Amino acid sequence: MAFMYLCSVRTLMDYDDPICALSTPPGVGALAMVRLTGAGCVERASPFFRFPGGRRLTSLQANETRYALFAEDDETIDEVMVTVYRPPHSYTGEEMVEITCHGSQYIQQRILQALIAAGIRTARPGEFTLRAFLNGRLDLARAEAVADLIAARSAAAHRLALSQLQGKVSEEIGRLREQLLHFAVMIELENDFGEEEVEFADREELIRLASGLLQRLHDLAATFREGNLMKHGIPVVIAGAPNTGKSTLLNTLVQEEKAIVSEIPGTTRDLIEESFQLDGFLFRFIDTAGLREDTHDRIEKIGIERTYKKLREATVILLVADWQQPPEEILRQAAAITGETDLSRQHLIPVINKCDTAPEEKLKELKSALGELPAPPVFISARTEQNISQLKARLKEVVHLSGGTDQEVIISNARHHEALLRAAGDIKRVVRGLRQGLSSDLVALDLRQAIHHLGEITGEITTDEILGNIFERFCIGK
Numbered sequence: 301m302a303f304m305y306l307c308s309v310r311t312l313m314d315y316d317d318p319i320c321a322l323s324t325p326p327g328v329g330a331l332a333m334v335r336l337t338g339a340g341c342v343e344r345a346s347p348f349f350r351f352p353g354g355r356r357l358t359s360l361q362a363n364e365t366r367y368a369l370f371a372e373d374d375e376t377i378d379e380v381m382v383t384v385y386r387p388p389h390s391y392t393g394e395e396m397v398e399i400t401c402h403g404s405q406y407i408q409q410r411i412l413q414a415l416i417a418a419g420i421r422t423a424r425p426g427e428f429t430l431r432a433f434l435n436g437r438l439d440l441a442r443a444e445a446v447a448d449l450i451a452a453r454s455a456a457a458h459r460l461a462l463s464q465l466q467g468k469v470s471e472e473i474g475r476l477r478e479q480l481l482h483f484a485v486m487i488e489l490e491n492d493f494g495e496e497e498v499e500f501a502d503r504e505e506l507i508r509l510a511s512g513l514l515q516r517l518h519d520l521a522a523t524f525r526e527g528n529l530m531k532h533g534i535p536v537v538i539a540g541a542p543n544t545g546k547s548t549l550l551n552t553l554v555q556e557e558k559a560i561v562s563e564i565p566g567t568t569r570d571l572i573e574e575s576f577q578l579d580g581f582l583f584r585f586i587d588t589a590g591l592r593e594d595t596h597d598r599i600e601k602i603g604i605e606r607t608y609k610k611l612r613e614a615t616v617i618l619l620v621a622d623w624q625q626p627p628e629e630i631l632r633q634a635a636a637i638t639g640e641t642d643l644s645r646q647h648l649i650p651v652i653n654k655c656d657t658a659p660e661e662k663l664k665e666l667k668s669a670l671g672e673l674p675a676p677p678v679f680i681s682a683r684t685e686q687n688i689s690q691l692k693a694r695l696k697e698v699v700h701l702s703g704g705t706d707q708e709v710i711i712s713n714a715r716h717h718e719a720l721l722r723a724a725g726d727i728k729r730v731v732r733g734l735r736q737g738l739s740s741d742l743v744a745l746d747l748r749q750a751i752h753h754l755g756e757i758t759g760e761i762t763t764d765e766i767l768g769n770i771f772e773r774f775c776i777g778k
Contacts, residue, residue, distance in 0.1 A: 316394060316431075318344055320415045321423035322408055323777035329403035334411050335777055336397040336420060337428060342384055344418050345397055348372060348411075349382060357397070362386035370401065372414045378407045392428055393435030426774025430767065433759060440759030440770070441470045444713055447774050448531065455580030456530040460712055469716065470758050472520070472709045477754045479513060480727075484747045487740050503734055510731045517724040520711055527712030529615060533575055533582035534699055537610050539637060540620035541629075545653040549620060549682040550574060550587040553692075578692055581699070586610055608640055616698060617641065618691075620651045623658045623679075627669035634673055647698040648674050651691065656681035715770075719753045726750035 318338035324331070336345055346357035350369040360366060365383040369376050378401045385396035401407050416422060426447070433443045445464035452458040463469075486506070538546045554574045572587040588607035611617060619637060621630045634650065641648075650673050655663060663679055670677055678694055680687040711717050726749040733743045755761035 318420040319423040321777035334399040360384040392431040426771030454582035521720040524717040527710040531712040533584040536616040537614040650677035723750040723753040
């Protein structure tokens with residue numbers, strides 16, 4: 301649902317009335333911050349501040365921070381630190397005030413109530429960042445990175461969001477769009493001088509340029525898988541027969557008793573999910589119901605159905621088996637899982653558990669018997685943590701994440717990915733049209749569409765619906 305107050309981008313461009321919001325998480329803490337922005341917010345908030353020496357809030361210089369009492373009428377609410385920002389050098393590009401008070405919920409609410417009574421309305425979700433976009437402080441891709449930075453749960457997600465906030469994606473899209481605009485100018489000039497049969501660029505050269513642009517669009521779009529995993533975490537499903545130690549493995553990996561461990565088959569009936577970081581990447585482990593066909597328990601059957609659903613969604617599958625299981629049974633389970641999944645985009649890691657109780661000779665025989673598995677197994681003991689480091693190394697190896705170096709541009713936003721695919725489709729039609737000798741005006745139509753789709757990423761081209769869908773997901777106060 302888009303913002304109800306978004307009538308059009310033009311209306312929002314003139315929307316600069318003063319707003320306020322709590323910008324720190326709700327609840328009790330040592331300190332809290334209340335933010336104000338919009339035309340006249342400094343003047344409206346000024347009567348609430350009592351400065352030593354009788355100064356007024358309006359007399360503070362840009363970026364000046366001062367101690368003051370926040371008071372309503374003759375009642376002091378709190379001792380605060382207050383900072384004034386002047387346009388255009390603020391987060392929103394407008395007048396801004398930031399009030400740092402004590403973290404009492406009572407104090408927070410009293411300050412907000414006083415400001416609202418003075419005619420400063422409550423901000424809507426994401427409205428501070430929306431104004432920063434509308435006032436040219438951030439483009440749309442960088443504005444979206446603000447929300448990603450706040451939501452980052454791992455070092456990799458943080459690096460990626462920070463790179464996008466600093467403009468890496470925007471710069472790359474800008475370069476591509478500039479090349480397309482140059483391309484479009486050459487095509488349009490041919491249209492303008494069509495009667496004179498003037499050709500401003502060799503068609504073969506245009507095909508070469510368009511093909512290069514198409515390849516770059518495909519390369520960028522292809523980074524979405526990695527970006528999505530860095531942003532949301534890597535789903536790892538722990539599957540296998542009952543009583544093979546799946547829950548013990550989950551507890552060992554996350555170093556916490558998250559799953560009930562029992563010798564009773566079918567103990568895990570629902571999905572249990574827990575996350576942990578490995579070298580800065582977030583792995584989301586999902587413990588599942590034991591896979592077996594002979595259960596008559598209706599609830600356990602539902603759990604097994606959910607297991608197969610999660611298997612199809614996973615990036616990595618840990619097939620856990622007990623070393624005492626017959627090799628043919630382990631191979632049959634692997635075949636059943638691979639039949640339900642797509643190993644061209646997923647990774648299966650066979651894990652042979654409880655090896656602390658196994659004779660070395662038996663493990664050698666088992667390793668030889670399991671040679672037909674899609675990948676070599678890792679022999680571990682989840683209970684004693686034997687070879688858990690090897691399993692972690694395999695996890696990092698199969699995912700093949702680069703970590704987003706400074707030289708890379710990685711797409712992690714589904715909206716950006718869709719726009720890149722649409723632009724690539726447009727350029728593909730441009731290449732086909734040039735090869736088929738279509739007229740310049742028809743080729744130019746597809747070029748304009750590609751430019752339009754790239755402009756949607758950074759906000760040169762946008763609608764109130766797009767803005768609403770983006771900013772409604774922000775927290776209030778950001």
